[in-house]
Each structure stands twice: as C-alpha cells, then as structure tokens.
Amino acid sequence: PAGAGLAAARVVRTPAGALSTGEQARRRLAVAFVRIERATTRTGAAPWLICDEFCSVLDRATATGVASSLRRWATATGARVVVASAHADLERLLGPDLVVRTEAGEPPRVERGTGRARAPRGKSCDRDCRQC
Numbered sequence: 001p002a003g004a005g006l007a008a009a010r011v012v013r014t015p016a017g018a019l020s021t022g023e024q025a026r027r028r029l030a031v032a033f034v035r036i037e038r039a040t041t042r043t044g045a046a047p048w049l050i051c052d053e054f055c056s057v058l059d060r061a062t063a064t065g066v067a068s069s070l071r072r073w074a075t076a077t078g079a080r081v082v083v084a085s086a087h088a089d090l091e092r093l094l095g096p097d098l099v100v101r102t103e104a105g106e107p108p109r110v111e112r113g114t115g116r117a118r119a120p121r122g123k124s125c126d127r128d129c130r131q132c
Contacts, residue, residue, distance in 0.1 A: 095114050
C-alpha cells in the first residue's frame with residue numbers, strides 16, 4: 001500500500017467505504033500492484049496495468065508522489081502500464097516510452113516519450129536508480 005501513497009496506519013485500518021475519493025483511488029492502485037505482482041510471480045510475465053483518469057482526484061503534491069511511485073514500481077516489476085490523464089505535469093514523472101496526445105476535434109498525435117522519468121522541477125532525486 002505504501003507504493004500507492006497509503007502508508008498511514010489510519011488509512012490501512014479504515015474500511016474502503018469510509019475512505020475519501022482520493023484514498024479510494026490510491027487503494028485501487030495498491031490492490032492492482034499486489035495482484036500484478038502475484039500474477040507475475042505465478043506466470044513469469046508481467047501483465048498490463050491500465051489507469052484511466054490517473055491521479056485526477058488527487059491534489060498535485062499527492063499526484064506527484066503517486067506518479068513517481070508508479071514509475072518506480074513499474075520499473076522494478078517490469079509491468080507494462082498505460083496511463084490516461086489530463087494532467088501534463090505527470091508525464092515527466094512517469095517517463096513514458098510513448099505519448100498519445102488528443103485535442104478536441106483533432107486526430108490523436110503519437111509521439112515518442114522520453115522513456116526516462118525525471119524529478120519534479122526544483123527537486124533533485126537522492127536515489128541512484130537512474131530514473132531521475
């Protein structure tokens with residue numbers, strides 16, 4: 001649960017129905033992490049994780065943390081992740097290999113992503129993980 005921003009003891013003890021909208025979204029992500037890790041252990045191949053409206057109900061500081069955690073988790077597990085979001089600030093944290101941009105009335109544009117996550121502006125990463 002900590003990888004999805006749910007490390008607080010109160011959140012772990014609280015029934016899912018009593019969590020806030022943002023906590024429920026992070027709980028669903030934590031459950032997906034566990035299910036994918038179990039499936040990967042069982043089959044040897046990482047399944048896909050598809051996140052629609054990724055971090056849309058979270059404040060920007062929490063969304064930044066969750067996006068960074070998702071990238072670290074995906075790299076560590078080898079999971080393939082598809083993220084749909086209206087928040088362009090998360091792109092630099094996720095470091096996607098491919099980006100599909102959509103604008104109303106325009107055809108989708110497919111672009112190569114950086115394939116490398118970067119720390120948020122004004123912050124440096126203290127990890128030696130080559131993700132920042």
